[in-house]
Amino acid sequence: MKHLEEFRQVVNQSFGYARQLKKDSGKKIVGYVCSYTPEEVILAAGAHPLRILGTKETIHLADSHLQSYCCSLVRGILEEGLSGRVDFLDGMVFPHTCDSVQRLSDIWRMNIPFGFHLDLILPVKLDTLSAQHYMVDVLQKFRTDLGRALQVDITDEALKKAIRTTNAIRQSIRAIYELRSRNPRLMTGTDLYTLVRASMIMDRDRLNILLAETVAELKVKADREKEDTSLKRIILAGGICNHPDIYPMIENAGGAVVWDDFCTGARYFTELIDEGAEPIARIAGRLINRVVCPAKHIDLDGRARHIIRLVKEKNARGVIFLLLKFCDPHAFDYPDIKKSMDEAGIPVMLLEIDDPIPAEGQLKTRFEAFLEML
Amino acid sequence: MSDIKLELDKRKTKLEKKMQNIMAGYYIDAKMARQNNKKVAWITSGGPVEPLLAMDVIAVYPENHGAMIGASKMGVDLCEKAEAMGYSSDLCSYARADIACCTVNGGPIGGLPEPDMLVCCNNICGSVMKWYEVQARHFKVPLFIYDTPVCHTDYTPEMKRYVEAQTREYFQFLEHETGRKMDIDRLKEIGKNSVEGAQLWQETLDTTMSRPSPMTAFDAFFHLALIVTLRGTPQTLEYYRELRDLMKERSQAGIGAVPKETYRLLWDNLPIWHRMKWLSDKFAEHGACLVADTYTSAWCGIKRELNRDDVIASAAEGYTYSYLNLGTDKMAELVLTMVDKYQVDGIVMHSNRSCRPYSFGQYDLQKIVEREKGIPSLMIEADMVDDRSFSESQVATRIEAFIEMLRQRKGA
Numbered sequence: 152m153k154h155l156e157e158f159r160q161v162v163n164q165s166f167g168y169a170r171q172l173k174k175d176s177g178k179k180i181v182g183y184v185c186s187y188t189p190e191e192v193i194l195a196a197g198a199h200p201l202r203i204l205g206t207k208e209t210i211h212l213a214d215s216h217l218q219s220y221c222c223s224l225v226r227g228i229l230e231e232g233l234s235g236r237v238d239f240l241d242g243m244v245f246p247h248t249c250d251s252v253q254r255l256s257d258i259w260r261m262n263i264p265f266g267f268h269l270d271l272i273l274p275v276k277l278d279t280l281s282a283q284h285y286m287v288d289v290l291q292k293f294r295t296d297l298g299r300a301l302q303v304d305i306t307d308e309a310l311k312k313a314i315r316t317t318n319a320i321r322q323s324i325r326a327i328y329e330l331r332s333r334n335p336r337l338m339t340g341t342d343l344y345t346l347v348r349a350s351m352i353m354d355r356d357r358l359n360i361l362l363a364e365t366v367a368e369l370k371v372k373a374d375r376e377k378e379d380t381s382l383k384r385i386i387l388a389g390g391i392c393n394h395p396d397i398y399p400m401i402e403n404a405g406g407a408v409v410w411d412d413f414c415t416g417a418r419y420f421t422e423l424i425d426e427g428a429e430p431i432a433r434i435a436g437r438l439i440n441r442v443v444c445p446a447k448h449i450d451l452d453g454r455a456r457h458i459i460r461l462v463k464e465k466n467a468r469g470v471i472f473l474l475l476k477f478c479d480p481h482a483f484d485y486p487d488i489k490k491s492m493d494e495a496g497i498p499v500m501l502l503e504i505d506d507p508i509p510a511e512g513q514l515k516t517r518f519e520a521f522l523e524m525l
Numbered sequence: 526m527s528d529i530k531l532e533l534d535k536r537k538t539k540l541e542k543k544m545q546n547i548m549a550g551y552y553i554d555a556k557m558a559r560q561n562n563k564k565v566a567w568i569t570s571g572g573p574v575e576p577l578l579a580m581d582v583i584a585v586y587p588e589n590h591g592a593m594i595g596a597s598k599m600g601v602d603l604c605e606k607a608e609a610m611g612y613s614s615d616l617c618s619y620a621r622a623d624i625a626c627c628t629v630n631g632g633p634i635g636g637l638p639e640p641d642m643l644v645c646c647n648n649i650c651g652s653v654m655k656w657y658e659v660q661a662r663h664f665k666v667p668l669f670i671y672d673t674p675v676c677h678t679d680y681t682p683e684m685k686r687y688v689e690a691q692t693r694e695y696f697q698f699l700e701h702e703t704g705r706k707m708d709i710d711r712l713k714e715i716g717k718n719s720v721e722g723a724q725l726w727q728e729t730l731d732t733t734m735s736r737p738s739p740m741t742a743f744d745a746f747f748h749l750a751l752i753v754t755l756r757g758t759p760q761t762l763e764y765y766r767e768l769r770d771l772m773k774e775r776s777q778a779g780i781g782a783v784p785k786e787t788y789r790l791l792w793d794n795l796p797i798w799h800r801m802k803w804l805s806d807k808f809a810e811h812g813a814c815l816v817a818d819t820y821t822s823a824w825c826g827i828k829r830e831l832n833r834d835d836v837i838a839s840a841a842e843g844y845t846y847s848y849l850n851l852g853t854d855k856m857a858e859l860v861l862t863m864v865d866k867y868q869v870d871g872i873v874m875h876s877n878r879s880c881r882p883y884s885f886g887q888y889d890l891q892k893i894v895e896r897e898k899g900i901p902s903l904m905i906e907a908d909m910v911d912d913r914s915f916s917e918s919q920v921a922t923r924i925e926a927f928i929e930m931l932r933q934r935k936g937a
Contacts (some may be wrong), residue, residue, distance in 0.1 A: 182848075215888060216888050216889060217885055218876050218878075218880070218884055218885065218887070218888070220615065220878045220884075221881070221885060226591060243638065247674065247675055249651050250650050250651045250652065250881040250882040250885075251885060252855060253613070253651075253675055253677075253882060254882060254885035254886050255879065255885075257677060257852045257853035257854065257886055257889075258853065258885070258886060258889055260677070260852070261854055262852075262889070263852065264661075270677045270678070272674040272675055272677070272681075272684070274672055274687065275647055275651065275654065275670070275674075276670045276672045279691075279694065280685070281687055281690035281691055281694060284686070284687070284690070285674075285683060285686070285687035285690075286686075288683040288686065288687070289683050292681065292683055303683070315828055319772050322613045422666075431638075445655070446651060448654055448658065448670055450660055451661055451662050451668075452662070474613075476615065477615050477882070479615075479616060479617070479651065479652050479655065480611070480651065480655055481618050482615065482781065483612070483652070483655030483656065483658070483659060484615040484655065484658075485611060485612075486610055486611030486612055486659075487662055488530070488661065503613070513590055
């Protein structure tokens with residue numbers, strides 16, 4: 152893959168990359184913590200959206216603000232702020248997600264001196280008309296607040312342009328997922344992770360070009376290479392996945408991850424935005440229709456149905472749930488989803504992950520045992 | 526003096542008995558609902574119960590049930606059952622205990638009466654929504670979510686429109702479920718009672734401003750049950766009037782809840798239900814009185830807004846702008862006010878594994894109180910229901926060290 156090296160560099164040096172981008176382009180950098188953040192509004196303000204995901208560094212500072220029973224994602228994000236590693240940020244956006252992110256927003260606001268701080272209090276339920284109206288209202292407010300913080304007027308035209316950009320990005324990532332789902336040998340799981348992770352960090356115009364070229368490259372490769380039918384096709388599900396080491400372990404055990412239900416994966420690119428008038432209402436429409444995060448409510452069994460549908464569509468043989476320790480919304484959903492999977496005859500493995508993840512040997516054995524069973 | 530004390534103690538015991546009888550009667554009524562052609566709704570502790578009462582629906586509180594499970598030390602058994610069902614041991618222990626209880630009809634009252642509907646207000650946490658989704662699937666009954674956006678810094682006009690719309694939807698939901706029309710005049714009457722009940726509750730809690738304090742936070746945890754479960758009813762008003770008067774008399778007679786009250790402390794977070802007596806004795810033994818707490822006073826603030834004429838607007842704001850739905854700094858402001866009001870020497874914080882929105886931010890709260898008021902705090906790591914990780918000896922040592930520090934500061 153021609154652009155893989157560039158994606159890798161971006162992911163390995165995400166903050167260095169963002170600092171450089173700020174210096175070179177003069178763009179303001181706006182950090183965010185959840186995939187419900189409307190990147191389009193940030194782009195339309197002429198700023199650069201950067202998703203902050205935990206930390207790879209040792210925790211030194213966040214422990215004096217958060218108890219031991221807080222998830223590593225929230226703790227890691229706070230650590231990045233407290234350590235000053237993200238002091239290049241011009242601001243942070245905190246969409247209301249779960250109880251832990253709710254308090255993360257407060258603790259950040261009270262302790263981090265740099266950048267503006269914006270709460271985006273999205274509706275928690277999405278299935279009623281009033282919630283949908285509120286979604287539009289609150290996005291309009293976000294547009295005003297962000298425009299004020301960045302001292303720009305966010306126009307409809309700029310929003311429409313941003314929508315075209317993110318739609319193109321989402322279409323390309325989806326195309327790559329689909330090509331790879333048909334033939335997992337096209338690229339490793341780690342490389343796919345790298346590409347998707349890079350798309351939350353990189354300049355979106357540059358990203359758009361690289362992704363389009365990657366799609367073209369993979370299409371050619373797909374035509375040439377024969378599909379490997381011996382692989383045990385797996386779907387990963389859960390909240391976030393920031394552990395690329397997991398993919399080679401699954402692959403070495405004879406499996407292939409052919410799709411996922413992560414907010415750092417397929418949930419990030421599913422659903423496009425209508426490119427019509429009233430762009431804010433269109434963005435709201437996508438946030439309501441996209442695959443739901445369990446911290447939000449749209450119905451009682453939609454997530455189970457979605458994962459079962461994915462298994463059938465992608466012809467997968469099993470699902471591995473990677474659940475982040477202390478992530479309440481996912482932990483509450485799991486037993487009933489597991490029951491639905493059992494009823495549908497789909498084998499399931501549950502792996503609770505924390506930072507750091509369990510030793511490789513231990514994980515490898517578990518993956519092997521599960522794949523063996525399929 | 527001792528004669529008065531004897532008489533007042535007798536009245537206190539009588540009142541506690543009365544509370545137990547009211548609660549027993551309430552649960553019997555709830556369990557008999559079907560026979561009496563009444564509907565049962567399960568509702569979250571911070572949820573808008575007044576419309577249910579106005580519709581003659583019996584409101585049942587799984588959280589109150591959770592507290593009873595904890596207090597009767599049946600928490601571990603039920604939590605373990607939930608874990609066997611696949612629920613992580615890191616989840617809220619109220620939720621775990623309740624979810625398990627439904628499958629075995631266990632617990633101190635043999636399980637709650639089955640719901641005809643579920644009403645979930647997320648002004649206390651996001652966990653309640655997930656918990657109620659589980660129950661909606663289990664019982665196959667309709668779920669109404671009253672979504673109260675978090676007021677980190679403000680209650681904005683957007684939120685106001687949204688929550689007011691939901692208040693109207695809530696009425697429609699109840700009209701649909703009960704087949705009757707919402708009686709707004711009756712609702713206003715109940716709302717008025719709720720406000721009065723909250724006012725009486727506040728006046729009761731305020732009797733602890735006197736030295737020595739006539740009651741402790743542990744008493745408040747006990748007497749709280751009615752303002753949670755039966756607020757808006759005349760018997761609640763009567764009960765709290767009696768309680769307030771009794772506490773006033775105790776304070777006038779100079780009778781303290783703790784012998785030789787030396788230190789006045791503030792409690793933060795939910796009670797540790799499984800160690801109420803143990804903790805109460807531990808503190809009392811050192812002359813430390815927990816004179817106030819952030820938990821039971823939450824039921825005073827919520828209802829302040831309900832007094833206005835526009836039921837929909839005032840309910841919306843009152844239920845949204847509530848303690849746990851505010852930013853950590855706003856919560857800290859309230860704590861600072863309480864420190865002054867009740868003249869406390871220190872804060873005891875229950876770092877509650879079960880409750881993330883209450884517990885995260887406590888370290889910051891601790892620093893703020895120390896900085897602004899110069900008073901120390903003690904952090905107790907525990908869980909409100911699940912006592913598997915609770916170590917009495919460890920906690921006792923920490924309490925003793927804390928008291929020793931207070932003693933030295935007082936001496937200085």
